[in-house]
Amino acid sequence: MERKGFFGRLKEGLSKTRKNITEKMDQLFKYHNEVDDELLDELEELLILADVGVSTTTKLMDKIRERVKAERIREAQKVRHVLKEEIIAILGEQEEFNPRYPAVFLVVGVNGVGKTTTIGKLAHMYQKQGKRVLMAAGDTFRAAAIEQLEIWANRVGCQIVRHTEGSDAAAVVFDAVQAAKSRGIDVLICDTAGRLHTKKNLMNELEKINRIIDREYPEAHKEVFLVLDATTGQNAVSQAKMFKEKVDVTGIILTKLDGTAKGGIIIAIKSELGIPIRFIGVGEGLDDLQRFDAQAFVDALFDEV
């Protein structure tokens, strides 16, 4: 009986959360004309539900409370603006991401986050800009990963360097770099096998691949993109930390933002590790990649797109 009551209450509560955040925000501001604790608590809840994480949420809320006091903010509406401002301050003003050519992108991340698909989209984006693009099929581990990338290369109409499944990933990247140089490629994009950041030997392998690019192609502009799935919770921080440690991640690509997850964890990651967010994935098609825009991201966080 007791258990049932618990589940019952829970279900009720959850259907509340399921209503999207706009409704919640609207309600929030309808019922709270003035700033009070309840309003602040609800804002905090919104951030947690967006996967911002407890510590970054707490930091943000402290800041909000401080500003509410210092700036004598009375209106509830104003608090929302202040919160957005603070998040944008963390994410940073949008500097254009403009690589120098020739460029090499190494794309890394845990399993299934969308690395290969993102490479297809990236290749398409640069190809459309008139760049010569080459893909390196660096996932020699997962079943049919090479075929998967090859299909994307065909769709995009770009070149690809591939070996066979089970071969050495570092060798693929080595060959791809040589090919990029001799064929006058503008953008070389290297796929890698998905790996959990806690697997030491796999992370070492990645380090080796990264070193090969540095050694063989020092004149190229290198970017290491960490792909994160927006559905991921607090573990994304751990992922970013460990990948940064091993291969010096220079940018984040946040995928699957077309779902209901908000990807708030990137706020924590930017705040703790300072890695800029470069692109977002919003679907499975070739054109479903957008440059990251902090303002738009924050608007979406509050469902104001």
Added chain:
Amino acid sequence: MAFEGLTGKLQAALKKLTGKGKLSEKDVKEAMREVRLALLEADVNFVVVKDLVKKITERAVGQEIMQSLTPGQQVIKIVNEELTALMGGTQSKVNMAPNPPTVIMMVGLQGSGKTTTAGKLAGYFKKQGKNPMLVACDIYRPAAIKQLQVVGQKVGVPVFERGQKDPVQIASEALEFARKEQRDIVIIDTAGRLHINEELMEELSKLKSQVKPHEILLVVDAMTGQDAVNVAKSFDERLGLDGVILTKLDGDTRGGAALSIKAVTGKPIKFIGTGEKLEDLEPFHPDRMASRILGMGDILTLIEKAQASIDEKKAQELERKLREQQFTLEDFLDQLQQLKNMGSLTDIIGMLPGVDVQKLSAAGALNEKELVKAEAIIQSMTPEERRNPSIINASRKKRIAAGSGTTIQDVNRLLKSFEQFRKMMKQVSSIEKAMKRGRFRFPFL
């Protein structure tokens, strides 16, 4: 590792309760703040956390402290009991059809691990003497069919595919084929999709009414955050799930999604995926998941893991020694060698409760190179020294360092980390013992 400090915090908060006769509301509230934090940082859904904390608080306040427990232990016991109960008392099995074939349908978001898990399940059933078959119904993702074929081949299970044809059509043909070929289990791999994609969710509904699966399993990435409830609820409302498989638990995620999903759907978690290899599929243990979410370390898994890679007789001997606290450097050497078979040292130590992996790493205790050194040092000791390290004085240290090609500092460091290790092992053994007696005892409380 983002959460390493958590265990400590929880312990610290609960320590304050020690030495009181009854749990006051204030005490419990204070402890609950840490529990709430722990749960949220583990990605348990906010609403689930709120309800759980409320329930635990109600239960804990005013409780007499059982004679055998300290107040802190009492609270941990309640928290753990509630989490375990919520996660489902016992593990459940897959529904088998009275008249084969049993049809299993795998569903989930993109990238959650359906294809690999389908292959693992097929391998799992094959090992049980069943005659499974895989069906490729992911007609969308590039090379998904090929991936399933490779996976099927690796586990020696045939894969039925019809290219990019309509999945509903493929599945019904597959069923016919399975009956003809006397396949008793049919596992259908479907394309990953968003729970809000009306068209693709409708495709699953149709697939369901066509093949009438005995088991619809939702495959969920254990690293999923707050959104897990929305996903699970949508799939359940649309299809009526029979169970959940949690994947990628071999990482350092606390896996709070497990709790959220169980709480909203009430559906059991039937298996967990713990690696990329096709045999890395394990039955789900609610109690272990509870302690993982709370960051209390996965003691039982550790012990099982140790037993799987250490041979039976040695394991028993080790267990005895641990209990009797007779663990020597000789055993340590043995352990170091065995540890290599168990996987990364950091992974293993991370499973111990109350162990701050970061601190240990910083202290150099987990450096694999150090291990090689450690081996050399112990090998340069006499049996007497290995049994009783307290006799190792300055001149002995000098000899050992010379013999192993290391320095006296190295020898000192090893002796120190042996002491640490012994302390950790002491924790394991006392907690395990307590668990066997059906009661939680934390040595640090």
